[in-house]
Amino acid sequence: MPSPKARSGGAAGSSGRYEFMSLSRSPPPPALQRQGSDPTAARLRAADSPTRRRGSGSSTASTSSTGGQQLPEEDCMRLNPSILGIALSSLLAIDLWLSKRLGVCACEDSSWGSVRPLMKLVEVSGHGIPWLVGAAYCLYKSDSAAGQEVMLNLLMALVLDLVLVSIVKAVVRRRRPAHNRMDMFATFSVDRYSFPSGHATRAAMCARFLLAHLVLAAPLRVLVLLWAAFVGFSRVLLGRHNVTDVAFGFFMGYCQYNLVEALWLSPVTLQSMVGQLE
Numbered sequence: 001m002p003s004p005k006a007r008s009g010g011a012a013g014s015s016g017r018y019e020f021m022s023l024s025r026s027p028p029p030p031a032l033q034r035q036g037s038d039p040t041a042a043r044l045r046a047a048d049s050p051t052r053r054r055g056s057g058s059s060t061a062s063t064s065s066t067g068g069q070q071l072p073e074e075d076c077m078r079l080n081p082s083i084l085g086i087a088l089s090s091l092l093a094i095d096l097w098l099s100k101r102l103g104v105c106a107c108e109d110s111s112w113g114s115v116r117p118l119m120k121l122v123e124v125s126g127h128g129i130p131w132l133v134g135a136a137y138c139l140y141k142s143d144s145a146a147g148q149e150v151m152l153n154l155l156m157a158l159v160l161d162l163v164l165v166s167i168v169k170a171v172v173r174r175r176r177p178a179h180n181r182m183d184m185f186a187t188f189s190v191d192r193y194s195f196p197s198g199h200a201t202r203a204a205m206c207a208r209f210l211l212a213h214l215v216l217a218a219p220l221r222v223l224v225l226l227w228a229a230f231v232g233f234s235r236v237l238l239g240r241h242n243v244t245d246v247a248f249g250f251f252m253g254y255c256q257y258n259l260v261e262a263l264w265l266s267p268v269t270l271q272s273m274v275g276q277l278e
């Protein structure tokens with residue numbers, strides 16, 4: 001039985017570029033002419049038929065030109081998925097290669113293994129537990145209504161972040177890099193997955209939150225941004241994540257802050273919520 005490759009190869013000719021097979025204007029080889037019931041062959045014949053050529057030639061809107069050749073629009077659309085697929089595979093290959101090269105603190109024996117303890121300290125600074133405990137403590141200690149409002153919303157933002165990241169991790173289920181050592185403290189079961197980086201989402205969201213509500217002095221604002229960037233970068237250095245996990249994590253955390261602003265709990269909202277409970 002001929003393999004799909006062999007069948008397409010007949011249409012592609014000796015170039016072996018199967019995606020372009022239907023762009024050829026030469027008559028199909030005998031092997032294809034014999035396959036009357038083959039849908040691919042039927043499609044090829046349709047693409048090459050005089051009616052089809054007349055139709056595509058009369059309208060510039062339904063054709064594209066490549067190297068002086070008029071290409072049926074359907075063929076152009078057929079090319080796109082494969083080009084997209086190739087682009088995506090290439091991006092993932094670059095991602096894996098780059099992440100492996102940057103994972104210089106993945107274990108003690110790695111080239112930068114001596115700074116691993118410092119990176120793990122950065123990891124703790126972006127972990128969910130210190131942030132949740134810190135926000136709850138500040139809420140408890142705060143004696144102004146404005147302070148309580150901000151801290152309550154920070155708590156809500158942190159919980160929202162944990163929920164959204166868990167959902168995306170559970171849906172995507174991308175494995176952590178092979179060079180990662182799973183020695184993180186306090187993880188959920190979904191944290192065996194790596195896309196997106198929960199530290200990166202939290203760092204981006206909390207940085208926006210701090211800049212909008214708590215940190216006003218310019219030098220401190222710069223420090224907040226540097227901290228967020230470093231938390232994300234340290235995930236790749238530690239070998240915990242691929243670069244795309246962190247890049248998407250930053251994007252997701254940035255967007256999450258917009259959601260927090262939209263869902264902002266004001267004293268009026270809280271009072272009406274409490275009133276409804278009573």
Ligand SMILES: CC(C)=CCC/C(C)=C/CC/C(C)=C/COP(=O)(O)O
Nearest residue numbers: 128129186187188191197198199200
């Ligand atoms: C109160 C409560 C249920 C707290 C849970 C906090 C917790 C265990 C957060 C997980 C943080 C974590 C390890 C995220 C993983 O981050 P990646 O950057 O490795 O995705």
